[in-house]
Amino acid sequence: MNLISPSEKDFITKGIESDLRNDGRTRIAYRDFIIETGIVSQASGSCRLRLSKTDVLIGVKVEIGDIVSNTTSDNNNEQEQDIVNSQSENDKGRIVCSVECSPSASRDFEGRGANDINNELSQIMNRVLNGPQGGIDLKSLCIIPGAQCWVIYVDVLVLDYDGNLLDTIFLATRAALQNTRIPKVEIQDIGNGQLEFEISDDIEDAEKIKGWEDVPVTVTLNKIGQKYIIDATAMEELCTDTKIIIAVNKSGEICAMQKSLYGSLNPSLLTEMIRTAKDIGKVLIKNIDTTLEHEQVMASRANNKKFGFFI
Amino acid sequence: MNEVSNKDSFVLDANTFAKLHPKEFYRKFLTNNIRPDGRLLKKFRKTSINLNSLKSAEGSCVLKMGKTSVVCGIKAEVAEPRVDDPRKGYIVPNVELSPICSSIFKPGPPGELAQSISERIDKLFKQCKIIDLDKLCISEKNAVWVLYIDVICLSYDGNIFDAALYSIISALKSLKLPEVTFIEEEGKAEASKEKTISLELLSIPLSATYVVFDDKYVLADPNEEEENLSSTSITFIYNEEHKLCGISKLGGIPLSSELIQDCMSSAIERTDSLRELLESTLQRN
């Protein structure tokens, strides 16, 4: 466990009350982030995002899997379908997320405590991304109804930690999913209702994931004293007693909301937080999209440059 | 004055005495042929059942026996039969003693007691022909019923075996299976909601448990404290024809045959009264 002294806590809390944080930011200012996509060559899509010192690497892998309407396995990492699930859902693919916090990133991630953190983060991701609020068109991932579909595995590796982990993961996930390409599939009818499919090898044919634009990002609001801040550093997180996680999509709709930690809060403060989260979330998505666009332009320029003598 | 009288009559109040010398406390009662909870030695606790109160299960029973209460729920699902027994269904009984019912049970996998009770009940089903497994067949070689019988203990106060077995039998009696047709082409089983069939039981075995205190006092239907203080316990399982289906005396001190004979006649009486209760409850439903 990381520890903080009462006087440090007091210093940070008083600063936040007067709208000035240790690093000079205001309560609702975000840190700058650096983003790189397509850096893992074997993955279908990847992204590394650094928000100050918080550093996450995401690899997305698309694989063909069986459609399961009712999961029978009790595997921890496997996405558990809601218990009250109808059997009719046999034309949807799925997204399976797993988060792994490297023990070298923070003392909190050492030993058994890491399991709980990994499990909680994976669970939030799975819940937000699977379902209509996740944005991704799960029906488009279906290859043969009732039999095969694409399964998107999102593997998150946390390399370093300086607060605001969940937001970073979601920002990076959005970028990684934007970067992901699914190979083209051709379905053939081989008579008497039997279907067969063939996967095209050509990278040029690969398609983007449908609906990645609507993937939400989360805004984590930390209540410190009687005020709240966004994008908390590790030190600030230690002063927090209540955390509200709100997922927001491009059009400013709330996609998920969850409290965590041990405090409680006023209804009026929660209302205010929701409104702030909505505005911040919209701006964040806009920022990351323009960054990604910019990166793509740069990448295509780099590709056009020809090297070697045989031109 | 005060000091002297205190010295002369050092009196423990009843509760403290019971905590400090539980065995002596019991002996004082038992020599007068009564138990601390007011029961006679061969008296069973008040038992009540409530059938089919859980809509999510195909059959269910909530049972209260004194302060012991259990819930039994039966879920029916469809599975492929074993290759060597293409017409036989499955019965999967499990008893769960979770930490909710008493602090003596710890979270995690089932303990010894829960395992042994599940095992004994499973054996009873396998060897005593309670249900004709062929009746659980939907379509030969393709589909049979699996009856998952789960007993969850809600409040533990001794004699869990009797409670578990009675609740299972009652839940089986109230079981309503949906009528299912097997569609061969699709390999699917389709159930209709309106039509239900109930299952016929070939026999109705029920149990009665006794413990022996101080080698001579036989206590029927022990509560948790009596179980802990006694040296041995003996369980009889009788069917409706008064035939003995099972008897278990797991270790403990040796017992004389007169003592066992004595228990047997009481056990027949007890199991009969339980069957009557079940019948009258079924009729009321």
Next chain:
Amino acid sequence: MDKRRINGPEISVKPIEKKITQTNSNDNEIRKNNRSIENIRPIFIKPNVIKKANGSAYYEAENIKVICGVYGPRSSKRSMVSDEGNIYCEFKFAPFSCNKRCGYIRNAQEREYSLIIQQAFLPAIRLNLYPKSTIDIYITVLENDGTTACLAAAITCASIALTDAGIQMYDLVAAASATCIKGNICLDPDASEEENDTNSKFMLSYMPSLKQITHVLCTGKMEAEQSIEAINTCIDACNSIKTVMDHCLINSL
């Protein structure tokens, strides 16, 4: 394969129910179960149902049945000793409580719900009075009719059980659930209303006297203003659940 339990066949499924073509006479109705949008199923709570527990309660609201047992405070394991008390929570669906049979080993959802219930009670219990101790909360759902509503029921039920155990609290915690059907906030959804996953689900736990939210959980798409409306509706519901809880506690004295 669990060697310590009796095992059935490897795979078994629920038979498919024949599609009943229901002609819905009143499609204009928002809810199919003849309840108004602000209707909560009538609640019955009974404390002190488990003999050996320090505190316990049974909760029933039509087809939702939840039982909760509280043990403790007991001394914490040495590795967990701290100035403040701990809460350990275990939430479990009984194998026969859901539409599909669920196993004995807690799945990811049950583990998550355990964590949520723990977080919902952390602000309410006076943990500074229980140093070096742990309070155990065990919850079993006997019948499930709406998973979100079950979570809310579990919190309300545990609140009574904690009171029954004499654990010192700042306030009772009441919880309410809601769903959004065609833009309307409907309280206390049942399983049929939850099945349609375009409906977003909402759960809020609240300390009515202190006017503090102890937990909030929401999944599914919603407008920001709509979620604020949902919060307010749930708070109103919590206030009325509180009166039921008060009655139950006064009657048990």
